[in-house]
Amino acid sequence: MNRCIAANSCGLYERAGTHAVLAVILLVLALAGCDKQEPPQLVLDIPVVTVIQKDVPIPIELVGTTRGSVDIPIRARVEGFLESLEFMEGREVSKDQLLYTIDPRPFEAKVVEAQGRLAEARTMLTKAKSDLARIRPLAEMKAVSQQDLDSAVAEYEAAKGSVQAAEARVEQANIELSYTRIHSPIDGRIGISKAKVGEFVGREPNPVVLNYVSQADPIRVRFSVNERIYLERARRFAELRMQSQDELESRRGLELILADGAVHSHRGNVVAYDAAVDPTTGTYTMEADFPNPDGIVLAGQFARVRAILETRRDALLVPQRSVSELQGNYRVFVVTPGNTVELRDVQPGPRIDDLWLIEKGLEPGERVAVEGLLRLQNGMTVNPVSPDEAAAAGDSESGAKEAED
Numbered sequence: 001m002n003r004c005i006a007a008n009s010c011g012l013y014e015r016a017g018t019h020a021v022l023a024v025i026l027l028v029l030a031l032a033g034c035d036k037q038e039p040p041q042l043v044l045d046i047p048v049v050t051v052i053q054k055d056v057p058i059p060i061e062l063v064g065t066t067r068g069s070v071d072i073p074i075r076a077r078v079e080g081f082l083e084s085l086e087f088m089e090g091r092e093v094s095k096d097q098l099l100y101t102i103d104p105r106p107f108e109a110k111v112v113e114a115q116g117r118l119a120e121a122r123t124m125l126t127k128a129k130s131d132l133a134r135i136r137p138l139a140e141m142k143a144v145s146q147q148d149l150d151s152a153v154a155e156y157e158a159a160k161g162s163v164q165a166a167e168a169r170v171e172q173a174n175i176e177l178s179y180t181r182i183h184s185p186i187d188g189r190i191g192i193s194k195a196k197v198g199e200f201v202g203r204e205p206n207p208v209v210l211n212y213v214s215q216a217d218p219i220r221v222r223f224s225v226n227e228r229i230y231l232e233r234a235r236r237f238a239e240l241r242m243q244s245q246d247e248l249e250s251r252r253g254l255e256l257i258l259a260d261g262a263v264h265s266h267r268g269n270v271v272a273y274d275a276a277v278d279p280t281t282g283t284y285t286m287e288a289d290f291p292n293p294d295g296i297v298l299a300g301q302f303a304r305v306r307a308i309l310e311t312r313r314d315a316l317l318v319p320q321r322s323v324s325e326l327q328g329n330y331r332v333f334v335v336t337p338g339n340t341v342e343l344r345d346v347q348p349g350p351r352i353d354d355l356w357l358i359e360k361g362l363e364p365g366e367r368v369a370v371e372g373l374l375r376l377q378n379g380m381t382v383n384p385v386s387p388d389e390a391a392a393a394g395d396s397e398s399g400a401k402e403a404e405d
Contacts, residue, residue: 044375046382047389048335048367052317056357057308058350061257064223066301068214069289072186074099075209077179079202080106082195082210089192093184093213100182100210102201107177114173118166125159132156188213189295214299219292221256221268223305224283233309255306256290258297266291268305316362317355322370323348332362333369333376335384341369343378 076082080102087099132152139149184190191214195207202208225233256264268290277284288305290297297303323346324331334342346361362368367384369376376382 043381043383044372045385045389046335046341046369046376047371047387048369048384049319049322049387051358051362051364051366051368052355053314053364054317056312056315056317056352058310058312058352058357059255059306060229060309061304061306062223062225062229064221064303064305066297066299066303067220067222068188068212068216068299069218069220070186070188070215071299072188072213073209074182074184074190074211074213076100076102076182076195076202076207078102078107078176080104080180080200082197082199082201083180084197085193087190089190091190093188093190095184095187097184098181099184099190102180102182104177104180107173107180111170111173111177114166114170118163118170121159121162121166125156125163128152128156128159182210184213186213186215188215216295216297216299217292218268218289219297219299220271220287220289221303221305222285222287224278224281224285227277227282227284229309230277230284233307254288254290256297257304257306259302263306264290264292264297266293312349312357314364315349316358316364317352318358318362318368319370320351320354320356322368322373323356324373333373334362335367335369335382339381339384341376341378341380341382343376 083101083103085100087093087097093099132155135144135149135152138144139146191212193211195201195210200206201210253267254269255267258264268288270286270288272287274285318332322332330346330348331343332346334344336342344361347359349357349359351357369382369384370387
């Protein structure tokens, strides 16, 4: 029994020793944990720009189509088979230059026929004149009746009318014959022919309009504006007319933006207005002429007309890439003087090239982040750098990585 008591006592001492060792180990680990420091938080280099403040012209862009300042259709004015094309399609032609010929033989025959009838009418006039000259003295001597004299006068007048009608038919036949040779009415550029040699032209469904000759210098652009823009522009010009003539003149010029995005080298001006607003579309049609001395712009192209609607004084501008949008809400990351990030709602206005005009939410001189927006959080600390510095750092890292490879 004494041995059992001793054994139990030894077991108790062993367990107590084990617990003591474990407590010491835990205490050491806890003290080691207290001495360990967390690693410093990484501060990101974020490219920022300062909010730009300046006077900004606010443009509007309107879609239109180009046409020649003069577009003349070349029509077949008589029916017949097309005999020849006397021009190179798509090239310049001069006024009165021969363009087409239609088979003239049917019209030459009409001229001969009309001339024959004229000769016959003249013969009848000569006979009627001779009969009247013979009867008139006899009537004065009462050798013939008054009725015979009246008949002779009537025949003479009828013969004169027949001659006049025959002369008109000859003239008409000659006119129709001249229509078989079609000339250019103006200097300009001619298009691709809508009829080929050998085709019957001049009567539907065959070609009647054979071609167009256009003058493309200046080039004319037809475009439409909605009623709201028209009214805003009209009121603004009325105000400017009372204030600054120089500013008014500066806004008269229009820019032409071509299909490839290039801006035409010459500015234009509005030269024609429609008489009323189209009630079916609610738009007002206008036309503007743009100098086109090199003939770069062709008729029939789609283009955009840019006009200055107003000039916004002391407008605030930021790069478009600094603005993020989520479900219709626009935000920017403002970097405060303490280099902390503030997520701020803004109200954007019109886009100006690669900038965005900010109506509300920013103040002059503030800095906004332009890159790395997905890495930013409200309240975090950053190291603001210029976009050039960020680009240079990126190039250095790329060079070092290539050297290691």
